[in-house]
Amino acid sequence: MSELPQSLHAQLRDALRARILDGRLVPGAKLPSEAELTAEHGVSRITVRQALGALQSEGLIVKVHGKGAFVSHPKASQSLNQLQGLNEALAMEQHAVSSKRLAWREMKAPLAVARQLQLTAGESVYHLQTLRYLDREPLSVNNSYLPRFLGEKLTRVDFSRRDLIDVFENEGGLKIGEAQLEIGAGLARPQDARLLGLEQGAPVLEVERLLHGAEGGPIHVEWAVYRADRFRYKLNLRR
Secondary structure, eight states: OOOOOOOHHHHHHHHHHHHHHTTSSOTTOBOOOHHHHHHHHTOOHHHHHHHHHHHHHTTSEEEETTTEEEEOOOOEEEESSSOOOHHHHHGGGTOOEEEEEEEEEEEEOOHHHHHHHTOOTTOEEEEEEEEEEETTEEEEEEEEEEEHHHHGGGTTOOOTTSOHHHHHHTTSOOOEEEEEEEEEEEEOOHHHHHHHTOOTTOEEEEEEEEEEETTSOEEEEEEEEEETTTEEEEOOOOO
């Protein structure tokens, strides 16, 4: 029995997929525009959009609002089998991790922060907001809150290429005990989407981390929003 002919968008999808997988289109490369693909392959704009949508759902490309479609970078992954910072976790994979500080200020603790850090409502905390990069591409927006005693020690610290855990243990003089993580799927809010180079409402990975000192008390709570197309967590389980 002869095979049924593929639809036009499937043919275009396969042609573009082959160019990505054989390295003719490298990670980070910009794909031709919809108009260029329409002219090059003699298909309609709808056909092009269907093909690009299929490649995006496979994780092979990402669409950036106002800029076009780009070949995805291989996802970095962090193991949850050990408490580590991102720099430490990805060092063996030869990824470059850096951070840009967006905000560093003393403020009254929001109710959710006070609850997590076991503080009284309105007590002073330090708020650190950073945009983290993986291999020079935006990876996550991180909002961290520290008790005042810890924040005061870290005012002059350069966080750009260091994990917070490393800073807490050295400049902060603390011993780290454990952390609780809560991970879920979300949709990019306008500010996060702008910082991460995503369309508003694009899928993101939301992570809440509560860090405890060795003596058991909470010392840091963080809410982070990751690009879901560039990062994942992995966990080994044994029965």
